[in-house]
Amino acid sequence: MSLAGIVNYIEKQVTILDKTLTVRTSDDNLFEKYFDVSELKNKWHEKKVGKYHFSQLLGCLRKYYWSFQLELKDTPEQMGIYLIGTILHRYIQENIEKHYGFSIIERPCVDECDDFDILGKVDVIDILEHIETDIKTTQWLPIFADLDESKFEEKYGKYILQVLAYAYFLNKTYFKIDPLQTLRIILVDKSNLAVKLIEFDFDEGIGEYFYLKIRERAKYLHDCLTLLQVCDQFHLDKNCKFCPVNDTIYCPEGAELVKSLTTPETPESLEFKQKYEVNGRKKKPFWKYDEDTKKWIKSKEFVKFLKEEKEYSDEQIEEVGW
Ligand code: SF4
Numbered sequence: 001m002s003l004a005g006i007v008n009y010i011e012k013q014v015t016i017l018d019k020t021l022t023v024r025t026s027d028d029n030l031f032e033k034y035f036d037v038s039e040l041k042n043k044w045h046e047k048k049v050g051k052y053h054f055s056q057l058l059g060c061l062r063k064y065y066w067s068f069q070l071e072l073k074d075t076p077e078q079m080g081i082y083l084i085g086t087i088l089h090r091y092i093q094e095n096i097e098k099h100y101g102f103s104i105i106e107r108p109c110v111d112e113c114d115d116f117d118i119l120g121k122v123d124v125i126d127i128l129e130h131i132e133t134d135i136k137t138t139q140w141l142p143i144f145a146d147l148d149e150s151k152f153e154e155k156y157g158k159y160i161l162q163v164l165a166y167a168y169f170l171n172k173t174y175f176k177i178d179p180l181q182t183l184r185i186i187l188v189d190k191s192n193l194a195v196k197l198i199e200f201d202f203d204e205g206i207g208e209y210f211y212l213k214i215r216e217r218a219k220y221l222h223d224c225l226t227l228l229q230v231c232d233q234f235h236l237d238k239n240c241k242f243c244p245v246n247d248t249i250y251c252p253e254g255a256e257l258v259k260s261l262t263t264p265e266t267p268e269s270l271e272f273k274q275k276y277e278v279n280g281r282k283k284k285p286f287w288k289y290d291e292d293t294k295k296w297i298k299s300k301e302f303v304k305f306l307k308e309e310k311e312y313s314d315e316q317i318e319e320v321g322w
Helices: 061-069 076-099 149-172 204-226 238-242 252-262 267-279 300-308 314-319
Strands: 010-016 019-025 051-053 103-112 117-126 131-138 182-189 195-201 287-290 295-298
Touching: 051 204, 061 204, 076 103, 076 117, 076 131, 076 182, 103 149, 117 149, 117 204, 131 149, 149 182, 149 195, 149 204, 238 252, 300 314
Parallel strands: 051 117, 131 182
Antiparallel strands: 010 019, 103 117, 117 131, 182 195, 287 295
16 A cells, blocks of 8 residues: 555645646554554553563552553553653663763662562763662743742652652662662753753752652552452543543543543533534634642633623623623
């Protein structure tokens, strides 16, 4: 079959520098034509009851639980995130290895607990300097000097917890004789390759505390999966919008949150939605969520709706405070 294969093209006339020509465009997602999906499947993240990934245990446990129960496959978006992450990880790891001396790179480690294993990977360990480095690819880098304590904790607390807990495990096992002393997180902005660092000293007491918490979570998950209990541990946040199980059967709380983030229940918005569903036009939300103030604010679209659909006068709109 040719590369173009069966593609639904739409023809368009375009004029460029006074010259007109016809182009064919396709709005189909051609992901499977141009990427080898079998290659992109992440073997490391394959699901098996009794084998839990350190990093996944830090996220929403209910989502992790359903990913086993429903045997959820990676979506193209997830494959894309893994692919970009892997490319950047490899590039940085190889560069560190080439230029900065003896290191351990991408080393899988297994924490054998009583009836399950916790799997993790070391990104980079500099054996001579006793430094463990974790690489995180991100969509945004902060100005650390301007970041207040709570925002810092919200954005990076989980990373620090993960690295410290993992270093605790390594220092009790693989690195018992020559323990890690310094922990480092490299943050790489995917859009422009800017790099920033977070560094801290290993603290055994805090490391143990975080490590035991993660083990508790793994045990709870394992019990739910093996004793067929529904997982009651969940973590609502704005990522619920992208969660594949945010519906009334698997996660009613998540579904509720997602609904409130996208369609606040007001008579106007429901009326608007119904009308445009019938007309097949795209729904425009009246409200938008302001991340800074953590409040819903009315969008210009809402005022337009009042004017054009409800025929409110400017005075009426002002009267109701919008
Ligand atoms: S919707 Fe949110 S709370 Fe529910 S399972 Fe998904 S991530 Fe967890």
